[in-house]
Amino acid sequence: MLEALVWLGTLTFAASGALVAVERRFDLVGALVLAGVSAIGGGAIRDVLVGVLPPSSFTDELLLWFVAATGLATFFLHRFVGAERQLFYALDTLGLALFAALGAERGLEYGLGLWGTVFAGAVSGTGGGVLRDLLSGQVPSIFYRSGDFYASAAAAGALAVYLLHGFGPDLALLAGVLVTLALRLGSRALGLRLPVARGP
Numbered sequence: 001m002l003e004a005l006v007w008l009g010t011l012t013f014a015a016s017g018a019l020v021a022v023e024r025r026f027d028l029v030g031a032l033v034l035a036g037v038s039a040i041g042g043g044a045i046r047d048v049l050v051g052v053l054p055p056s057s058f059t060d061e062l063l064l065w066f067v068a069a070t071g072l073a074t075f076f077l078h079r080f081v082g083a084e085r086q087l088f089y090a091l092d093t094l095g096l097a098l099f100a101a102l103g104a105e106r107g108l109e110y111g112l113g114l115w116g117t118v119f120a121g122a123v124s125g126t127g128g129g130v131l132r133d134l135l136s137g138q139v140p141s142i143f144y145r146s147g148d149f150y151a152s153a154a155a156a157g158a159l160a161v162y163l164l165h166g167f168g169p170d171l172a173l174l175a176g177v178l179v180t181l182a183l184r185l186g187s188r189a190l191g192l193r194l195p196v197a198r199g200p
Helices: 002-023 028-050 061-080 084-109 114-135 151-167 169-190
Strands: none
Touching: 002 028, 002 061, 002 084, 002 114, 002 169, 028 061, 028 084, 028 114, 084 114, 084 151, 084 169, 114 151, 151 169
């Protein structure tokens, strides 16, 4: 199950990164770069934090080939799908939930406590998106979310993995994914947002 989730999350984020490149009218190289950064960026940061060097995704040649193929397919076929913003949101949400849970699992594997596990999950879920936004010339969206939860949803999913890990890793992973999905989608449906600083 763990390996399947890694593949699903990685390729989901690869497609979301390529969609951003299409929206920003980047060329093919730009699309491949954003696909790669989105797909492996968060997991690579997480692995560095827990001391896994080189990051595991960098040594998985088959996975990297599929990331590139996903970026290419998205670049050339996006026009046949339509509703790009809705597709991006769906892919980004699924990738966030998967990588938050996987990041928490990796933190537990390397002996992190509650806060370390939650941080590893949140970074894993959001890190690729932050790098994607920076490279596409945008302020990372985790800093100004309005209308839904993002990093907070990833952190809650990671917390669920930590709390339920004793009942079995598969159950914990599934719960972490579902918690993140529920919080992001639910907050969007209800128009919720975190408080922001008020001006003087």
